[in-house]
Amino acid sequence: MARMSLNVNGRDVSADVPDATLLVELLREHLDLRGVHVGCDTSQCGACSVLVDGRSVKSCTMFAGEADGSSVTTIEGLADGAELHPMQQAFRECHALQCGFCTPGMVLSAIDLLERQPDPGESEIREWLEGNLCRCTGYHNIVEAVKSCAAAQRS
Amino acid sequence: MAIGQSVKRKEDARFLTGRGVYTDDINRPGQLHAVIVRSPLPHARIAGIDAGETLAAEGVVAVFTGADMAADGVGSLPCGWLIHNKDGSEMVEPPHPPLVAERVRHVGDQVAVVIAETRAQAKRAAQLLDVDYEDLDAVVSCADATEDGAPLVWDEAPGNTCYDWELGDREATDAAFERAAQVVELDLVNNRLVPNAMEPRAAIGEYDPAGGNYTLTTTSQAPHVVRLLMGAFVLNLPEHKLRVVAPDVGGGFGSKIFHYAEEAIVTWAAGKLARPVKWTAERSESFVSDAHGRDHVSHAELAVDEQGQFLGLRVRTVANMGAYLSTFATSIPTYLYATLLAGCYRTPAIYCEVRSVFTNTVPVDAYRGAGRPEAAYLLERLVDKAARQLGIDRIELRRRNFIPKDAFPYATPVALEYDTGDYEATLDLALSQADWDGFESRREEAAARGKLRGIGASTYVEACGIAPSAVAGALGARAGLYESAVVRVHPTGSVSVLTGSHSHGQGHETTFAQIVADRLGVDIDAVEVVHGDTEIIPFGMGTYGSRSLAVGGSALFKALDKVVAKGKKIAAHMLEAAADDIEFADGQFKVAGTESSVALDEVAFAAYVPHDYPIEELEPGLEETAFYDPANFTFPAGCHICEVEIDPETGAVELVGVTVADDVGRVINPMIVEGQIHGGLAQGIGQALLENCVYDENGQLLTSSFMNYAMPRAADLPSFDVGHHVTPCTHNPLGVKGVGEVGSIGVPPAVINAVLDALAPLGVGDIEMPATPERVWRAIRDARAAG
Amino acid sequence: MQDFALHRPTSAAAAVETCRGCDEGRYLAGGQSLIPMMKLDLALPSDLVSLAGIAELSGIRREGETLTIGAAETHAAVAESAEVAGAIPALAGLAARIGDAQVRNRGTLGGSIAHADPAADYPAALLALGAAIVTDRREIEAESFFAGPYETALEAGELIRAARFPIPEAAAYAKFPQPASKFALVGVFLARTAEGVRVAVTGAATTVFRADAIEQALERSFEASALDGLEIPPDGLTDNLDASAEYRAHLIGAMTRRALTAI
Structure with missing residues (x-):
């Protein structure tokens, strides 16, 4: 059992959880952030992706204790009130989601990409998103959304 | 006009902000957690189960086995479609208990459930359960199962045969082969797939002892079907005491239509323990417990004359059912497969035999396309092979055999009547979009880079919205195939739609709202589409087979008609005119030929506040229910073209172009339709x-x-180039056909035909799916060795 | 997952000390392999000693003809490092294609080589470049570091501090990924150094190895034609669901040619 403090979606939180607690368990079960989804048990699908200190990580493959002192952003922390984050907006405009299950991880992963590379080409986008599986969209519109968000942010 | 517009999806607001509510997001006070103990062996007798250590483990509340459920009178998970053998006898239909008591029949089979205060405790305790297995020989593949002397999955199924079924005129087909100039033969495997919706299945059972009411929250595409099957056949619970809720569901693709053991287990256990019981699959569990798809082995023969006219088609298929019959398993390789073997072609005689077999594998059932991809793959591979064998251009060969657009309605020799279509139109559109004619220069350019480039096409037809109920019933369906809708116009004019058609990614909440907005002239934001709760929705057959819009949308259209009809009567009273003189458009009831009108919201208000109302003739309120049972299937069709480049050194296939032209009927929301494709x-x-x-x-x-x-x-x-050509469906009011499955039906043969086109110069004539780099490399190597 | 105690020391010495005092202690680097194994109960540590907060395990620096990368540097950091790109661009390229973006954001050089997955990418680079693995107690040549599948020359509690790469004249890495896991079905790292040509192969066998026959051929002539007629025997190569030994043998040649083209 360890006490940890971290900043989640701009809010300082502390929690006492067993050391074997995964970050995703802390977020979903202790902090009730149910937008963080679990789609596999082998660290492949990326539905649980969140940003830790600005970088996308699979929260099922990181212990909560490792995030002590970090700042974590989940899908719930992106919109500014009623105003969607530009990436969320682009996903909506481009119909880049269907069932919505992979969407939180996909959006956060795409945000990480544009932080690193504001003007990615199509193959860069597709390669970057290899850590996020989507079974609904065929990725076509996700790629369009990332392109469109990148273009909007550059202008 | 809301119809035809790419309206942005209403449901996105919650999904984009992490506010979707999926089953595993729900927790109930006092909730317990269930972990299923699954068989590690494909086939074994359970000699004994010692739950001592498990029961003693921390947090464990209960351990139940198959014996416990059987002792409580729990029944068998039913199969929804009875198939008859060639001789008229019924298929073998073995029992499918939620927890097995005697003999496990596949890796992942349910042996026991461990229920504890936390999931971690249940998981740990489940590992302690001591099950004594006596190993039995197993059969795995279609080939194994049909071998003489193969071990039997079910003692009551000799030869592991579930059924031996036929469709079509055998004699006429044999006669066609006798006068054929050439016969084209092909053996193929339709590879077994795991559906893998991104949300793993989950279920929460609840029991309220006060009223004796049960609630199941589950990851289902068809909550009413689950209520019907589980209530009537498995747990013996009447519908009014059983509520089934399917909240947000993270994709299904068929795999979440079926009634699964875990749903019955948590519901039953919740009753036993009088506490909510929750189960969520881990992905590794999904692989061995979600129904798989496809798994056919076929031999096909096409008889052709000198001009390349198809004279007859003969097909023999062995289909793998897995260890048990899942809900719709038996209908997939029969009525959803063999009936599609005419494809887009005028083949006058077709005969198909299907032997379905039991194996010690996970049950196989509908997966996106369900039978139709298997038919399209077989046919479109065969047509390409025929073209090569006959030396006729593969596009020309298709054109020669297409059902012409003026031949509809067209009755095929395999039981379907296509209502409409224009196969030349989608073919021409796809060819031009893909620059088919310019391909040779691209092949040369690729060759200069050391790559083998190929192009391939498929022209497919499929059948959606299985119907009508009477016909399906005569063919063995044990359920109706209609859909229901309620349109509730509220007193101030906003509208709730209750639909039996569940949405789990398809965007019903938007598309259905567009239909309402279009018909009633209300703002789309004034429409709420409600689905997924048997307590609220009158009835529903669920979402599968691309039926939602064609069947559920048509039910909605019918209910809207009724609302308008009633509204006209109310308006007639308000406007002091005859109901027959009232016209309705753009949300206004108007006396024909006058400026006298009243708006929908005023009519609704009058209906709910009937101070001045024709109360003797008309009930108050403005709410209508409709059930729609379609007159026929719908028949989307189209042409898919793929272009590939193969690295001859590694065998790696790069898909460089995908161009499709589909006729899915009238399009309500092009954005959503393209997303589905x-x-x-x-x-x-x-x-x-x-x-x-x-x-x-x-x-x-x-x-x-x-x-x-x-x-x-x-x-x-790659990115996809998607085009449309519309021939409206002739028998439903929206003119829609269905779009959910066209991609998975049309494209596999186009990919493989492209791969074989690329490899043809090397002498490669066949390759199996998936065309992995190693398979391609081997094909190239073997062809080179053969010289 | 079995419970354990997580320790977060701030110095390498403290990490080694903590691990020594544990029953079944293991170092936790990026956790991208260890955590999935723990979920399957394939690893059951009593204690995990996190290396994330130890500054001395980080850092990428070039000194003369040697590039030193701290064990705790993530794959993303190596991929993005101008220092690495300048000294051994093939190494930056390798790091940029490990796993996926999220794995690269967490996974580290030290973690990867300590785990010694037979299909991991880094071991090929270390072996081909003749790198040295610097631990808390010694330096180990890559040649004698990778002992078998998931086995290394590390002693119990021994901590990797860094890897030291001699900068080659030229190098390239070509990888043919397994499509599901993105690990190497076959990866070939090719380096030309003052001492000669070194070719290391990952993914093809139970552990990374040097392809002697290819090295000799390329010593004679450093171009693709040198490989003509050279048969790589499939004996001893991995033969499983992902690929046959025969195909892996073929891919070793194909990836070597691809690497040669990239140089």
Whole structure:
């Protein structure tokens, strides 16, 4: 059992959880952030992706204790009130989601990409998103959304 | 006009902000957690179960076995479609208990449930359960199952045969072969797939002792079907005491239509323990407990004359059912497969035999396309092979045999009547979009880079919205195939729609709202589409077979008609005119030929506040229910073209172009329609190039996780070029056909035909799906060795 | 997952000390392999000693003809490092294609080589470049570091501090990924150094190895034609669901040619 403090979606939180607690368990079960989804048990699908200190990580493959002192952003922390984050907006405009299950991880992963590379080409986008599986969209519109968000942010 | 517009989706607001509520997001006070103990063996007798250590483990509340459920009178998970053998006898239909008591029949079979205060405790305790298994020999593949002396999965199924079924006129077909100039033969395997919706299945059972009411919250595409099957056949609960809720569901693709054991287990256990019981699958569990798809082995023969006219088609298929009959398993390789073997062609005589077999593998059932991809793959591979064998251009050969657009309605020799279509139109559109004629220069350019470039097409037809109920019933369906809708116009004019058609990615909440907005002239934001709760929705047959819009949308249209009809009567009273003189458009009831009108919201208000109302003739309120039972299937069709480049050194296939032209009937929301096509294409391409569910010869699943089952990723796919040509469906009021499955049906043969086109110069004539780099490399090497 | 105690020391010495005092202690680097194994109960540590907060395990620096990368540097950091790109661009390229973006954001050089997955990418680079693995107690040549599948020359509690790469004249890495896991079905790292040509192969066998026959051929002539007629025997190569030994043998040649083209 360890006490940890971290900043989640701009809010300082502390929690006492067993050391074997995964970050995703802390977020979903202790902090009730149910937008963080679990789609596999082998660290492949990326539905649980969140940003830790600005970088996308699979929260099922990181212990909560490792995030002590970090700042974590989940899908719930992106919109500014009623105003969607530009990436969320682009996903909506481009119909880049269907069932919505992979969407939180996909959006956060795409945000990480544009932080690193504001003007990615199509193959860069597709390669970057290899850590996020989507079974609904065929990725076509996700790629369009990332392109469109990148273009909007550059202008 | 809301219809035809790419309206942005209403449901996105919650999904984009993490506010979707999926089953595993729900927790109930006092909730317990269930973990299923599953068989590690493909086939074994359970000699004994010692739950001592498990029961003693921390947090454990209960352990239940198959014996416990059987002792409580729990029944068998039913199969929804009875198939008759050639001789008229019924198929073998073995029992399918939620927990097995005597004999496990596949890796992952349910042996016991461990219920504890936390999930971690249940998981730990489940590992302590001591099950004594006596190993039995297993059969895995279609080939194994049909061998003489093969071990039997079910003692009551000799030869492991579930049924031996036929469709078509055997004599006429044999006669066609006798006068054929040439016969084209092909053996093919339709590879077994794991559906892998991104949300793993989950279920929460609840029991309220005060009223004796049960609630099941589950990841289902068809909550009413689950209520019917589980209530009537498994747990013996009447519908009014059983509520089934399917909240947000993270994709289904068929795999969440079926009634699964875990749903019955948590509901039953909740009753036993009088506490909510929750189960959520881990992905590795999904691989061995979600119904798989496809798994056919076929031999096909096409008889042709000198001009390339198809004279007859003869097909023999062995279909793998797995160890048990899942809900719709038996209908897939029969009425959803053999009936599609005419494709787009005028083949006058067709005969198909299907032997379905039991094996010691996970049950096989509908997966996106369900039978129709298997038919399209067989036919479109065969047509390409015929073209090569006859020396006729493959596009020309298709044109020669197409059902012409003036021949509809067209009755095929395999039981369907196509209402409409224009196969030349979608073919021409796709050819021009893909620049088919300019391909040779691209092949040369690729060759200069050391790459083998190929192009391939498929022209497919499919059948959606299985119907009508009476016909399906005569063919063995044990359920109706209609859909229901309620349109509730509220007193101030906003509208709730209750639909039996569940949405789990398809965007019903938007598309259905567009239909309402269009018909009633209300703002789309004034429409709420409600689905997924048997307590609220009158009835529903669920979402599968691309039926939602054609069947559910038509039910909605009918209910809207009734609302308008009633509204006219109310308006007639308000406007002091005859109801027959009232016209309704753009939300206004108007006396024909006058400026006298009243708005929908005023009519609704009058209906709910009937101070001045024709109360003797008309009930108050403005709410209508409709059930719609379609007159026929709908028949989407189209042409898919793929272009590939193969690295001859590694065998790696790069898909460089995907161009499709589909006729899905009238389009309500082009954005959503294209999204559906994209998704189907990705799954079809996955089948053709990446995905393969592999068991070893002993019955262990080798591809048991995303580490070794290759799901299509973003970098595996190109962008898609999607075009439409519309011939409206003639028998439903919206003119719609269905779009959910066209991608997964049309594209696999187009990919493989392209691969074979690229390899043809090397002398390669055949390759199996998925066309992995190693398979392609081997094909090239073997062809070179053969010289 | 079995419970354990997580320790977060701030110095390498403290990490080694903590691990020594544990029953079944293991170092936790990026956790991208260890955590999935723990979920499957394939690893059951009593204690995990996190290396994330130890500054001395980080850092990428070039000194003369040697590039030193701290064990705790993530794959993303190596991929993005101008220092690495300048000294051994093939190494930056390798790091940029490990796993996926999220794995690269967490996974580290030290973690990867300590785990010694037979299909991991880094071991090929270390072996081909003749790198040295610097631990808390010694330096180990890559040649004698990778002992078998998931086995290394590390002693119990021995901590990797860094890897030291001699900068080659030229190098390239070509990888043919397994489509599901993105690990190497076959990866070939090719390096030309003052001492000669070194070719290391990952993914093809139970552990990374040097392809002697290819090295000799390329010593004679450093171009693709040198490989003509050279048969790589499939004996001893991995033969499983992902690929046959025969195909892997073929891919070793194909990836070597691809690497040669990239140089």
